[in-house]
Amino acid sequence: xxxxxxxxxxxxxxxLWYHIGALRPLNRKKAVFVETHAATMSDNFTLxxxxxxxxGYETRLHCLRIADSDWGxxxxxxxxxxxxISDAGVILLDESNSLFGSFTLRxxxxxxxxxxACGAFKKWGLSVTDKTFGEDEKTLRRYSGHKNxxxxxxxxxxxxxxxxxxxxxxxxxxxxxxxxxxxxxxxxDPNAKKDAAAKIRELIPELNGRRIIAYLPTFRGSxxxxxxxxxFDLMLLSDFAEDSFFLIKNHPFVKxxxxxxxxxxxxxxxxxxxxxxxxxxxxxxxxxxxxxxxVFEYSLMNKPMLFYAYDYDSYDLERGFYYPYDTFVPGPIxxxxxxxxxxxxxxxxxxxANLARFRELYMSGCDGKATERIADLI
Numbered sequence: 542x543x544x545x546x547x548x549x550x551x552x553x554x555x556x557l558w559y560h561i562g563a564l565r566p567l568n569r570k571k572a573v574f575v576e577t578h579a580a581t582m583s584d585n586f587t588l589x590x591x592x593x594x595x596x597g598y599e600t601r602l603h604c605l606r607i608a609d610s611d612w613g614x615x616x617x618x619x620x621x622x623x624x625x626i627s628d629a630g631v632i633l634l635d636e637s638n639s640l641f642g643s644f645t646l647r648x649x650x651x652x653x654x655x656x657x658a659c660g661a662f663k664k665w666g667l668s669v670t671d672k673t674f675g676e677d678e679k680t681l682r683r684y685s686g687h688k689n690x691x692x693x694x695x696x697x698x699x700x701x702x703x704x705x706x707x708x709x710x711x712x713x714x715x716x717x718x719x720x721x722x723x724x725x726x727x728x729x730d731p732n733a734k735k736d737a738a739a740k741i742r743e744l745i746p747e748l749n750g751r752r753i754i755a756y757l758p759t760f761r762g763s764x765x766x767x768x769x770x771x772x773f774d775l776m777l778l779s780d781f782a783e784d785s786f787f788l789i790k791n792h793p794f795v796k797x798x799x800x801x802x803x804x805x806x807x808x809x810x811x812x813x814x815x816x817x818x819x820x821x822x823x824x825x826x827x828x829x830x831x832x833x834x835x836v837f838e839y840s841l842m843n844k845p846m847l848f849y850a851y852d853y854d855s856y857d858l859e860r861g862f863y864y865p866y867d868t869f870v871p872g873p874i875x876x877x878x879x880x881x882x883x884x885x886x887x888x889x890x891x892x893x894a895n896l897a898r899f900r901e902l903y904m905s906g907c908d909g910k911a912t913e914r915i916a917d918l919i
Contacts, residue, residue, distance in 0.1 A: 546612075547684075550616060551639065551640075551643045551684055552643070554616075554620075555619065555620075555623060555640065555643035555644060556643050556644040556645075558620055558623050558624065558627075559623050559626075559627050559643070559644035560627075560644065561627075562623065562624045562626075562627025562628060563627045563628065563647045565627070565628040566628065567628055567629075567630060567647065567649045567650060568599070568628050568629060568630055569630035569631075569649065570597060570598050570599055570630060571598070571599045571600075571601070571628065571629040571630055571631070572590075572593050572598045572599070572600050572601070572629065572630070572631040572632075572633060572919075573600075573601045573602075573603065573622075573625055573626045573629045573631070573632050573633065574586050574590060574600065574601065574602045574603070574633045575602075575603050575605070575622065575626075575632065575633065575634050575635075575638070576602070576603070576604040576605065576606075576635070576636075577605050577607055577634075577635075577636040577637075577638045578605075578606060578607060578608050578636065578764075578793075578794075579604060579606075579793075580604050580606055581604065582602050583635065583657070584724045584727075584817055584818075584819055585635040585655055585656075585657045585723070585724055586602075586633065586635065586655070586723075587724070588723045588724060588726055588727070588912045589633070589655070589723045589912050589915060589916065592912050592913065592916045593631075593916060593919070596916060598631070601625055601629075603618070603621070603622040603625065604618075605618050605619065605622065605638070605640075606618075607638070608764060608765055608794070619640055622640075623640075623644075626650075627647070629650060630649065630650060630651065631650070631651050631653065631919055632650065632651065632652045632653065633653050633655060634652070634653070634654050634655065635654070635655045635656060635657045636656075636657055637665070637666060637686055637687070638686045639684035639685065639686040640686060641686040641687075641689055642684065642685040642686040642687060642688045642689065643684075644689075645689070646689040646691075651691045651692065651919065652689045652690050652691055652692075653690070653691065653692045653693075653694070653915075653919065654687070654690050654692070654693040654694070654708075655694055655722070655723060655915075656693065656694070656695070656704070656722075658834035658837070659695075659696040659722050659725065659834055659837035659838055659903070659904065659907065660696050660697070660700055660834055660836070660837035660903040660904070661695075661700035661703035661704065661863045661864075661903075662832060662833070662834050662836065662837075662862065662863065662864075662869075663759070663832050663834075663856075663860045663861070663862055663863075664707070664860055664861045664862065664863060665707050665860075666687075666706075666707030666708055666709070667682075667706060667707055667708070667709050668703070668706050668707045668861070668863070669860060669861060682709070685709060687708035687709055687710065688709075690708065690710065690716055691716065692716060692718060692918060692919075693708065693710070693716055693717040693718065694718060694720050694721065694722065694723070694911075694915055695717055695718070695719050695720075695722070695906070696719070696721060696722050696725070696837060696903060696904050696905075696906050696907050697719050697902065697903045697904050697905040697906050697907070698719040698905060698906070699902050699903055699905075700719075700863075700903060701717045701718075701719060703863045704717045705717055718918070719905065719906040720906050720911060720914045720915055720918065721906035721907045721908065721910070721911025721914060721915070722906070722907055722911055723911050723912040723915055724819065725838060725841065725904075725907040725909075725911060726907075726909050726910065726911055726912050727819050727823070728819075728822070728823065728838065728841040728842065728907075728909075729841075729908070729909030730909070733819075733823060734823050734824075737819075737820040737823040737824050738823070738824050740816070740820060741753075741816065741820065741821075741824050744815060744816065745786070745810060747786070747807070748786050751783075751784055751785055751786045751808075752784055752785040752786070752826045752827065753785075753786055753788060753824055753825045753826050753827075754781070754785050754786070754787050754788070754825065754826065754827045754828075754829060754885070755787075755788045755789075755790070755821050755822070755825035755827070755828050755829065756773065756787060756788070756789045756790075756829045756830070756849075757790055757818065757821065757822075757828065757829070757830050757833055757835050758770045758773075758791070758792065758830060758831045758833060758849075759792050759830075759831060759832050759833040759834075760791075760792040760794045760795050761852070761856070761859070762859075764794050767792065767794035767795045767796070768795065768797070769791045769792070769795045769797065769799060770831065770849075770851075770852075771852075772851045772852070772878070773789075773799075773849070773878070774878045775787070775801065775802070775805040775809050776805075777878045777879065777882050778808075778809075778878075778882060778885070779805065779808070780882075781808065781885060782807060782808035785808065785885075786808055786809070786810070787808060787809040787810070788809075788810060788812050788816075788821055788825065789801070789809060789810065789811050789812065790811070790812040790813075790816070790818065790821060791811075792833070798811055799811045818835060818838075819838070822835065822838055822839050822842060823842070825839075825842075825844070826844060826845075827844065827845050827846070827847065827885070827888055828844070828845070828846040828847070829846070829847045829848075829849050829881070830846065830847075830848060830849070831848060831849055831850050831856075832850070832856060832860070832862075832866075836848075836870065836871070837903055837904055840871065840896060840899055840900040840903075840904055841900065841904060841907060843893065843896065843897075843900075845872065845888040845891035846871065846872040846896075847872055847873055847875060847881060847884050847885070847888075848870045848872055848873065848874045848875065849875050849878075849881050850866070850874050850875065850876060851875075851876055851877060851878075853866065853874075853876065871892075871895050871896045871898075871899035871900075872891065872892075872895075872896070
């Protein structure tokens, strides 16, 4: 019954509603931003939203919140969105959503996928049909949300093929363009760096000039039931308490807080909405991550990064990677906490030449002017 309802909504209700709305004249100066999961406009959109407003665009925002809403609510929100985009000159997305493949985009309208991550790290979309993560190929093709894309912006030329594969787009075509990722412009803004540093000092006065070590892991499992990492022992890192402070921020899909015992709160803190990922990356002296795409953004900071991959084997079976993990990541891979602790003692030996090669290969389009280039293309 659920599948029948989904088929009716996707193949009849949504396309009919779109084509009724598309009978109205096209408003080429109307730009609709769509958040699939977030409840407010995310940093993936903020800079470009401001740029389009400066250029005279009428802008709208729709937040579908599909991960924490019931079917009826999602359908109501989707119908309101479809009505709004049916006469819009520009539709801007930053995640996958099958809704956008339920109709044929009207002539003159542009659907732009900004995507929420840089580079190409762990697999998604049609690239994971042989994995436990995501849906099967038949379902993905039947409910594809990618067929209407007129532009997909990515961080560098090297990763274009991965997005074409994941979205099922023509290989070597002109849809995927390595013009950069809008939100990375903030990493080239000296005022943003100063503001982030001031904000973090005010928020955590006990820093007292200590080295900031950020731990930003990705999620495990499905989006609806996302879990954070299960192995990160602050007890083994307590020797760093005098000269270092750990900022720990879970992936936004993870609802359970990262457990930090009261005895460790003098040198470790879980970060929620009070600091954005960008603010943390702008201020961190060292990054610890695993399979997260923050590696690409942080490469712009030219600072040491460590890869704590205790569950690499199981994660590889679940998602897989576009490039061999062992040779791809621009920093040491640590499979247990003892090796991670040792690596933190020797960050002064970090290989910056390897990091420079990584940055040039995967982030060539991110130079502080991506927002302007994307707006020009629009």
